[in-house]
Amino acid sequence: MKKSVWLGILFVAVVIGCVVYSTLNTGRIRCQVCITFQGRQACRTAAASTRELALRTATENACAQISAGITDSNQCHNTPPDSVRWP
Secondary structure, rough: OOOHHHHHHHHHHHHHHHHHHHHHHHHOOOEEEEEEOEEEEEEEEEEEOOOHHHHHHHHHHHHHOOOOOOHHHHHOOOOOOOEEEEO
């Protein structure tokens, strides 16, 4: 085979390996956040490599379900959660 074919196969293998590694390596810390905003409540769970990122992601996911628009979303993100669980 030509050298370019082998380089192409190697490149694809490296990309697939990076995707698999990054997928399996994240999500070591899980967090569940429940938020009430403007009379609506949502609970969402997220996983990340750090506690701060897991908390922020779970909060963003919960707010995405109960807020409408950027202004509401920003206000929701600043609302203290009703509960935070670290399962």
